[in-house]
Amino acid sequence: MARLLEVKGVSKRFLGLWALKAVHLHLEEGEILAVIGPNGAGKSTLLNVISGLLRPDGGGVFLQGEEVTHLPPEARTHRGLGRAFQIVQPLPELTVRENLLVGALFGKPGTSRREGEAWVERVLELTGLAPRAEALAGELTLLEDKRLELARALATRPKVLLLDEVMAGLRPKEAEEAIALVRRIRESGVAILFIEHLMPVVKALADRVVVLDYGEVIAEGPYEAVAQAERVREAYLGRRA
Template structure:
């Protein structure tokens, strides 16, 4: 087991707001890592930095030992760093199949149309979207949207997958299905870093948890360890007066 993804001393400031302050964390090969924290802790900023949508002011990001700090998002995807968004953003005027084809054909340069189409079938099957493959993505239900979001990231054939609150807004039963799906994806050899608000999901899914508060890592460990950490309780429940 080695580090597949690593943030080393990463900082990001938006005008007056220090969104992240010297954050250092890593993801092990084959691991499912949860990043949690109260609202505004910097979780989404972290994910945007890792996937390349924004650039850090300081620090480096390493992927499979390579410094990717200055690579644009598409180049990171080509290397095998996939991402699903929190607010589902399907291409509404394309069908489900076509949405996945975008990831399959462009996620790995040199993918032939035939290979891409075959892989899309595989992803449709894995994510249970076959019956909706010809539906326009704009016509999906929320649950289907979430599946599509995951499926599309998976279609790029990532080695590491970044998931941004993919369970948000799901009912417990639906979240259970989604958890099973994420576990299944891990079984195919994908390492996963996810952001989550729903604590039962974190407990059942995460091998390890990193807690952010005000842009800093305040705790790290198994779910039980961080759940008992007084600093984490304080961050979530408020400081005593």
């Protein structure tokens, strides 16, 4: 399988403290990769570096073989990188359909309105938002908000989708529906990298897991193997040599 995303030796420092230390990871075509770790491990910093919100102090980010380390977020979006955030911020005065059309038209330069509208219809069906297409974004439930955040990212037609704790705040039944949606997104041809605190969600979704602690990768592999690794257990339980 082709590697769609590669992070090579990425480091990031804030006020003399290393938030990321020479992090390496990759995401392959058709894969769902989870990045987990204790609070303060560097997970959100990593996503911010990958998406272009932060510039690394070392290392590089490569998307479909092209280095994008010094490109702004919108340029990475144009090259096939989408991101859904934990805190949902739709355009509340626009309808669900209009929110998605904004993403479809600006996510890929040169997209005609007809092309954008056709893609929006596909995204509405994929995410289950078709019945709410004409509702104002400001009138949605929390679960619908989460679906809209995913849909807005999908509207840009990504090859790689970054998910930042999109299950946060959902009840168990809602989380099950969100898990099913993420699986449908993968089946549609999108590779996914997500960060998540809820281990049942990680176990249900991830093909592979990368564990961060103090900005370093301390384990990588299938969920069951990673969950039993001594360094991972120590990181989460707070027992350090």
